[in-house]
Amino acid sequence: MSPNALDRNLARLTKLETHANVKILHTLKSFNEQSILPLISNNLSGMSISSKKEFQMAKEASAKHIHLYAPAFKEKELTGYIDDVQSISFNSLGQWERFKHLGKQTSKGLRINPRLHISIPSHCNPNLEESRLGIGTEEFLKAFENKSQNFEFLEGLHFHALFQSSVEDLVLLLNYILEHFKEVLPQLKWLNLGGGHSFTNIYYDIDTFVKNLLKFQKLFPNITFYFEPGESVTKGCGQFICSILDIVQIAKKKIVILDTSIETHLLDIAIVNMKLKVKETQSAPTPYCYELTGNSCLQGDIIGQYFFTKELHIGDQVVFEDMMAYSMVKMTEFNGMEKANFYLDNSNFLENF
Ligand SMILES: Cc1ncc(COP(=O)(O)O)c(C=O)c1O
Known part of the structure; x- marks a missing residue:
């Protein structure tokens, strides 16, 4: 990981916090x-967690504000730490009914599925009609109107509806909230607008972000806005470096076997067949076409076909770019594979993501 790149991202996120309040x-x-968590914690307002284990990590990193959300909670576990988180979102009206009386000091909210029509790959689109993630707007509003006494403790609403989104999608979400939640907004203390924002992309329009957030806060000055980005915090901050163990030729295909596996280090490929960014490759054909594969016994352990700019040899490195988010956390030891080592690279890292 490059601490310089992380500093650059954190500086950008801090700018958003300050300018848009x-x-x-x-x-x-x-x-x-x-x-690395203490560095992130020192710079940002807090951490968003999903379990007791993550709570302990956030505490150790001295997170200032801890927000808890999971699709469902185990009562026995939740009672052990709900008092120590500052805010929580429940995913369903059933979970709200069961747990709303826990954690007297904890600010409580509900996750809503706004079912926005925006273009997101379906495996990670929380807006789907049939999604289990969040309460549909109509269902919530009906319950709120019919039994408002059930929601006297409700202090927040949580919308995680975006994915690698530009500010235009965020504006769509803000307008959606203003249009549909007029009756609820006056009692709220916070809105959590989830993750999925490309905040650290150099093309993200910070001015439009600031303008729209300040406009909303003018209408509802008692509402604090939370965002809980994941991917954009470590975007462009680190590579995953593998070595070539063997190159076998089957018919005309050159197959490279790497000291990794899609099951152990590259799960997103296994789940969604994602094409990764590999150093020293290009999209146009070259004479150096290789199929990159893993070293597990799974026939489908295939990373993909790439056009390299030079010939590859046993012992060479193959470098996957921008691999910090969601890859380190998902590593497994399947097939006797070892987890990847993490190390810091202090050289100047100047890629523009
Ligand atoms: C509820 C919630 N919040 C925040 C995030 C972080 O999203 P991202 O990494 O796209 O910013 C996720 C990711 O799945 C999520 O499910």
Whole structure:
């Protein structure tokens, strides 16, 4: 990981916090390397967690504000730490009914599924009609109107509806909230607008972000805005470096076997067949076409076909770019594979993501 690149991202996120008067919480499920969390914690307003284990990590990193959300909670575990988190969102009206009386000092909210029509790959689109993540707007509003006494403790609403989104999608979400939640907004103390924001992309329009957030806060000055980005915190901050163990030729295909596996280090490929960014490759054909594969016994352990700019040899490194978010946290030891080592690279890292 490049601390310089992380500093650059954190500086950008801090700028957003200051200029738009919002709070940014790092989402631990995307990246939880213990040695780096205190740096993130020092710079941002807090952390967003999903379990007791993540609570302990956030505490150790001295997170200032801890927000807890999971699709469902185990009562026995939740009672052990709900008092120590500052805010929590429940995912369903059933969970709200069961747990709303716990954690007297903890600010409580509900996750809503706004079912926005925006373009997101379906495996990670929380807006789907049939999604289990969050309460549909109509269902919530009906319950709120019919039994408002059930919601007297409700202090927040949580919308995680975006994915690698530009500010235009965020504006869509803000307008949606203003249009549909008029009756609820006056009693709220916070809105959590989830993750999925490309905040650290150099093309993210910070001015439009600031303008729209300040406009909303003018209408509802008692509402604090939280964002809980994952991917954008460590975007462009680190590579995953593998070595070539063997190159076998089957018919005309050159197959490279790496000291990794999609099951152990590159789970996103296994789940969604994602094409990764590999150093020294290009999209146009070259004479150096290789199929990159893993070293497990799974026939489908195939990373993909890439056009390299030079010939590869046993012992060479193959470098996967921008691999910090969601890869370190998902590593397994399947097939006797070892987890990847994490190390800091202090050289100047100047890529523009
Ligand atoms: C509820 C919630 N909040 C925040 C995030 C972080 O999203 P991202 O890494 O896209 O910013 C996720 C990711 O799945 C999530 O489910």
